[in-house]
Amino acid sequence: MTTLTIFIIGAILSVSILFLVRKGKMHGPYATWWLLVAVCAIIVSSFPQIVDWIAMRVGITYPPTLILVVAISLILIRMLTMDLALSRKEQKIRRLTQRLAILEAEIKESLRD
Amino acid sequence: MKTLIVIPAFNEADNLAQLLPELRKISDLDVLVVDDFSSDKTVEVVTGLGVSCLQLAIQLGAWGATQAGIRYAKRNGYNHVITMDADGQHLPQELATLVEKIADGPYNVVIGTCPQRLSRLKKLAWAYFKLLSRIKIEDLTSGFRIYDKRAINILSDKAASLLDYQDVGVLLLLLQADLKICEIPVKMELRHDGKSRVFSSWLVVFKYMLQTTTLCIANFGAKQSK
Numbered sequence: 001m002t003t004l005t006i007f008i009i010g011a012i013l014s015v016s017i018l019f020l021v022r023k024g025k026m027h028g029p030y031a032t033w034w035l036l037v038a039v040c041a042i043i044v045s046s047f048p049q050i051v052d053w054i055a056m057r058v059g060i061t062y063p064p065t066l067i068l069v070v071a072i073s074l075i076l077i078r079m080l081t082m083d084l085a086l087s088r089k090e091q092k093i094r095r096l097t098q099r100l101a102i103l104e105a106e107i108k109e110s111l112r113d
Numbered sequence: 114m115k116t117l118i119v120i121p122a123f124n125e126a127d128n129l130a131q132l133l134p135e136l137r138k139i140s141d142l143d144v145l146v147v148d149d150f151s152s153d154k155t156v157e158v159v160t161g162l163g164v165s166c167l168q169l170a171i172q173l174g175a176w177g178a179t180q181a182g183i184r185y186a187k188r189n190g191y192n193h194v195i196t197m198d199a200d201g202q203h204l205p206q207e208l209a210t211l212v213e214k215i216a217d218g219p220y221n222v223v224i225g226t227c228p229q230r231l232s233r234l235k236k237l238a239w240a241y242f243k244l245l246s247r248i249k250i251e252d253l254t255s256g257f258r259i260y261d262k263r264a265i266n267i268l269s270d271k272a273a274s275l276l277d278y279q280d281v282g283v284l285l286l287l288l289q290a291d292l293k294i295c296e297i298p299v300k301m302e303l304r305h306d307g308k309s310r311v312f313s314s315w316l317v318v319f320k321y322m323l324q325t326t327t328l329c330i331a332n333f334g335a336k337q338s339k
Binding site for chain 2: 094095099104109
């Protein structure tokens with residue numbers, strides 16, 4: 001039952017992502033990331049044995065733990081990269097604002113002359 | 114030797130109306146006011162007095178505004194930048210002290226400080242940051258400073274654009290680039306009106322302390338000041 005739920009979530013997610021990209025609402029790299037997540041969900045829900053197999057290989061006795069650990073780690077990494085991207089944006093906005101102010105002043109100056 | 118005085122201003126129309134004519138009388142250096150998206154008549158007052166003014170289209174905070182002035186100075190080939198507050202606590206008479214000190218060398222940055230102006234609370238905060246950052250400077254937040262060409266180049270760089278205050282972060286950047294910084298005692302006026310931007314409310318102070326602490330810890334092991 002859970003696998004079916006995950007499969008449906010994965011399917012809806014991939015369709016939504018493709019739809020958003022098609023409508024031009026989502027930027028390339030982000031879309032690829034989310035599509036990858038959706039594909040993983042579909043694969044894992046279709047073949048739950050994969051999780052059991054990997055868990056056994058890395059020595060985890062209760063396989064669902066593996067899913068949770070991997071999922072939370074990926075979410076944390078994603079959040080970190082989001083904050084990095086936000087900082088970069090903030091830096092660009094600040095520098096653009098400064099540059100705009102400088103150029104504006106120069107235009108005014110040259111109009112006065 | 115071209116020197117530019119940069120004054121970041123946020124809602125300082127009244128103070129600037131007093132300060133700018135005084136500045137004009139005392140010194141013949143170029144003056145640039147950077148308006149940090151004020152809601153009062155700051156821009157009108159400044160341009161009315163015939164002083165150049167940069168208008169930021171988005172509020173960037175004190176350091177963002179100051180950096181805009183520094184970038185303007187770099188673009189226009191100034192050798193030195195003096196930063197001073199608009200609220201009248203930095204006296205135009207003391208400009209000469211800074212200019213002479215940096216002309217004597219060998220310093221790249223000269224900070225005008227007024228030890229008496231520090232409250233006990235501020236002294237405690239500064240002692241803490243000095244310990245944490247290994248910066249041996251008495252007054253970390255004094256905005257009354259003169260920067261030379263090398264400092265201007267470093268501070269107009271992208272790396273300085275994510276700082277929020279003209280204090281520890283700026284000093285760390287300069288020290289990492291091996292610049293020499295010195296302090297010189299100057300007279301300062303108590304604030305005409307308005308309060309310190311940093312020390313205005315407990316929440317702001319808390320946020321500031323937390324942010325600056327993180328910044329200091331992130332810079333452990335970086336160059337020390339002499």
